Amino acid sequence: MRKKLLGAFTVAFAVLWFLPVVWMLITSLKYETDIFQLPPIWIPSRITLDHYKVVMERSHILRWFLNSVVITTCVTFLVLIVDSLAAFAFARLRFFGRDVLFSIVLASMMVPGQVTIVPLFALFSDLGLINTAQAVILPPLAGAFGVFLLRQFFLGIPLELEESAIIDGCSKLGVLRHVILPLSKPGLSALAIFTALGSWNNYLWPLIVLQDQTKMTLPVGLATLRGTYATSSYGVLMAAAVISSVPIFVMFVFMKKYFIQGIALTGGMK
Amino acid sequence: MAKAKRSFYRSFKENLTGYMFVLPYFCFFGLFTLYPILQGFFMSLTERDIFGFDIRFVGLKNYAQMLTDQRFWTALKNTASFTLMDVPTNVVLAILLATLLNRHFRGKEISLSMVFFPRLLSISVIAFIWLWLYEPEWGLLNHYLSFLGVGPISWLRNPSVALRAVVVATVWWTVGNNVVLFMAGMQQIPTEVYEAAELDGSVGLHRFFRITLPLLRPTAQFVVIMQIIASFQIFGQVNIMTGGGPAGATRVLVQYIYETGFSYFEMGYAAALSYILFLLIMVVSVIQLVWLRER
Numbered sequence: 001m002r003k004k005l006l007g008a009f010t011v012a013f014a015v016l017w018f019l020p021v022v023w024m025l026i027t028s029l030k031y032e033t034d035i036f037q038l039p040p041i042w043i044p045s046r047i048t049l050d051h052y053k054v055v056m057e058r059s060h061i062l063r064w065f066l067n068s069v070v071i072t073t074c075v076t077f078l079v080l081i082v083d084s085l086a087a088f089a090f091a092r093l094r095f096f097g098r099d100v101l102f103s104i105v106l107a108s109m110m111v112p113g114q115v116t117i118v119p120l121f122a123l124f125s126d127l128g129l130i131n132t133a134q135a136v137i138l139p140p141l142a143g144a145f146g147v148f149l150l151r152q153f154f155l156g157i158p159l160e161l162e163e164s165a166i167i168d169g170c171s172k173l174g175v176l177r178h179v180i181l182p183l184s185k186p187g188l189s190a191l192a193i194f195t196a197l198g199s200w201n202n203y204l205w206p207l208i209v210l211q212d213q214t215k216m217t218l219p220v221g222l223a224t225l226r227g228t229y230a231t232s233s234y235g236v237l238m239a240a241a242v243i244s245s246v247p248i249f250v251m252f253v254f255m256k257k258y259f260i261q262g263i264a265l266t267g268g269m270k
Numbered sequence: 271m272a273k274a275k276r277s278f279y280r281s282f283k284e285n286l287t288g289y290m291f292v293l294p295y296f297c298f299f300g301l302f303t304l305y306p307i308l309q310g311f312f313m314s315l316t317e318r319d320i321f322g323f324d325i326r327f328v329g330l331k332n333y334a335q336m337l338t339d340q341r342f343w344t345a346l347k348n349t350a351s352f353t354l355m356d357v358p359t360n361v362v363l364a365i366l367l368a369t370l371l372n373r374h375f376r377g378k379e380i381s382l383s384m385v386f387f388p389r390l391l392s393i394s395v396i397a398f399i400w401l402w403l404y405e406p407e408w409g410l411l412n413h414y415l416s417f418l419g420v421g422p423i424s425w426l427r428n429p430s431v432a433l434r435a436v437v438v439a440t441v442w443w444t445v446g447n448n449v450v451l452f453m454a455g456m457q458q459i460p461t462e463v464y465e466a467a468e469l470d471g472s473v474g475l476h477r478f479f480r481i482t483l484p485l486l487r488p489t490a491q492f493v494v495i496m497q498i499i500a501s502f503q504i505f506g507q508v509n510i511m512t513g514g515g516p517a518g519a520t521r522v523l524v525q526y527i528y529e530t531g532f533s534y535f536e537m538g539y540a541a542a543l544s545y546i547l548f549l550l551i552m553v554v555s556v557i558q559l560v561w562l563r564e565r
Binding site: 009015039078082089093105114138201203204252263 | 306387388390413
């Protein structure tokens, strides 16, 4: 009995916790006059897509969305490639200065991105890359976390498996591709989720380097709507928020297990 | 030394292969991590405008300027208050929720999903949702609080409330992440420990305080440190919801760095402020290393 009660309490709490998300969706579908109504209308008797129309027509939201998708995809793929090459070298190859280099990489995990935005901005202006997607894609490739995570993963793979591949005449790159990577799927997917999430939600750096409306990513573009609509129409803001959340929601529903495992894994390793 | 030398010459090819594998990463690492760290320190010793004209070496002037800069001290204080409010709330709530969710009951999966989902939303979406909930006249929060005889509160326009309002929104956003971490930590506690405790008659709250909590210590340490470091860097919520206002009540360090560097274009001073933030995070990281080694 007590067990059931605690369970019911937990579900009720979770529903309450999720309610703001539901409220966002409901508000976005309401007529203006129903939005500003007390007591609040939880189940509107009539709904409209007007706010969605306004967002689509008067902002670059689809463009921002596309920019975010392209940037997140590029960052994630490049991080996976660059980091698995480096992690493989740190885990399996012997070369002069390896351990010193790895310590430097490890130490850099203590330096958060916020600390380097000012010199980075100067660097990207010198390179003439302000207002370009490259400016958002390149800096995350220097992140140390993925190298660390994948190295840990690679170290856990038994050496014998590679030895037979080497005897068969496989090169080092071949060993990485055909032996190590296929065995590291949990680590790779955890890193992919960690990287993609970070890139998708990145705000400060894109805010600084992307000034052109058509170049902006979703979080930065959305934020510009706040000034235009915050006082006049919450319906429009909520519609914009829903549009940018739906893909995340769909992905989460289908890949819930990976998301949660990914967080537990990347958290446990760090 | 002799050994190092030998290993250097032993296999030139082996070394070369290693370097080829790390080369792509170190190109990015050098350009976007090492170089900015050094360049940032150099910039913090200069005064210059955003266009790069007229760079003057001014020594430690920027650092000295901080001592008398009231805005800097307020930003530091706001960041500290934010951290002191966010970290305990976040960690305690996460442990409680993880304990509740780590049991077997109908709706367990969906409950975890509902608590976790906000973490996946982008910061602008979080800010919009809470701007609307906090709306003084028509927002849900003031409406329901009025039944308790509270309010109406101008959540984001009242200087003594605004920072707390940002904390609430942040906890809502991030707690799911920590719940998942604590649940993973709880699942690592061997069931034998609980069985033995049960034989000793340790159940319920007693069991939670005597067994679960102490064994969760490594996870808790990790979460606390990560949460402190994340709190030091809080920016998006503030930037979108309040812009640092009202009257600077929510202007945290990163917001101040952003304003200094990219609204007032005082790049040298912004670089110096960043270095102070860097220093603070280093201190926390070193404390972490010592704290974790103590175990």
